[in-house]
Amino acid sequence: MLAPVLTPFDAKLEVDIPRFVAHCRWLLAEGCSALAPFGTTGEANSLSVEERERMLLALLEADIPAEKLMPGTGCCALPDTVRLTRAAARAGCAGVLMLPPFYYKNVSDDALFRSYAAVIDRVADPRLRVFLYHIPQVSQVGIPLQVIQRLREKYPQLVAGLKDSGRDFAHTKTILEHVPGFRVFSGNEKFLLANLRAGGAGTITATANVNARAIVRAFHERTEEAQAEIDRVRASFEQLPMIPALKAELARRNGDPAWRTVRPPLVEAPP
């Protein structure tokens, strides 16, 4: 179970590195097997490339092992994605979570394949492990099965898995059935048990930021009871704008109102 780490900001909307490192340490102490900083939950696309670089470096300097990290590196611009992906691979990160370029829409399967191949070929690092990031309701550019199969054929070691944040478990299951050996994480713990039973690898879920221990337990126990428990917490956040609500909950628990801050275009949760 990986946590897509929330990004704390100070009152000037600058990244708050000490709070970020502390939160990462806490998530690992709660039992997360690894961390996925710079995802949708982490407001990664609201960060500059340099900010992501500094944050990754801060984690490594804080002795958080690179093999516990799967940073998000997919940007709209090829040079940005290459730069972040190369840095992650060189640092020995367990993998990277890679959005497709998401500005242009109605991208063909061939164009999507070429986009990923262009990054992988330029990074040219055998240590690289790419986890494709499918979140069509946000990126508006999904990753079809055909593209996954073509990438696996060309890069059987390097293209290692998928985070499926689409809301359709039937789609996740189709991928598990058609792509042998692919490590598929559900983007929502609601599908944790179903995903594990279908051969999936686990979950990378936003609510891990506030409910890691229970989700880790559900991952290990694999019981309907443990699943029902984490479903209840998930449901309480699904009514709300997820990222501001998770930050508000962290602020409340830690007695640390600074955690409430989000960058535009997100808006802080009401008090």
Add this chain to the structure above:
Amino acid sequence: MLAPVLTPFDAKLEVDIPRFVAHCRWLLAEGCSALAPFGTTGEANSLSVEERERMLLALLEADIPAEKLMPGTGCCALPDTVRLTRAAARAGCAGVLMLPPFYYKNVSDDALFRSYAAVIDRVADPRLRVFLYHIPQVSQVGIPLQVIQRLREKYPQLVAGLKDSGRDFAHTKTILEHVPGFRVFSGNEKFLLANLRAGGAGTITATANVNARAIVRAFHERTEEAQAEIDRVRASFEQLPMIPALKAELARRNGDPAWRTVRPPLVEAPP
């Protein structure tokens, strides 16, 4: 009439600065009143922030006057948008064309207003002139009238106009009717005459890269005949993926196949 300048790449997909500067000079010589580099047509979101900075600097060093430039500066990340916008304002650019942050979807009017205000307040330069960039079919984040009105109220000088690349002229007209003094450019020369007759400022259109002289003439003549002529050229490109097709046409005319190159996720036009 402004040209949203195409961005040439070399065989390694690096920005080709000499070809870019030469194309900009040619577009001005063809009669474009100004240039809008770094828009959708210019594959701006496929460029890093540093690349856009280098390209803008190259234009200024080539003695292209800053008052002839309206660079695109709207990125997903606030610090990137602030950095590019500040540089453009300091250089004395006529304006900037600013996309809203476009990763998160279903952004409220209030969130969109705050996103723009955060940039304007941070740049804090009285020379800044912001032209909002409405292209909902690509960005998936449009700019509603209510947001424009609120921005005009708070920044009557700085928020100067709009590029409306939505495909609905009724929407353009509504904005012209409700926002006095606003400089509204159509993103498609198909609406040039209609826009001018309704009090609009002109057009910023992709096909200017290959048909500038005729569009400039239509702008000045304001006749049905001149409009019909540019409509014919537009129609011939509308069947095709616009950006690769325009690049292929420039390559053909200039006898310069390098112009065909696009960055992923776009795909070159077939020969």
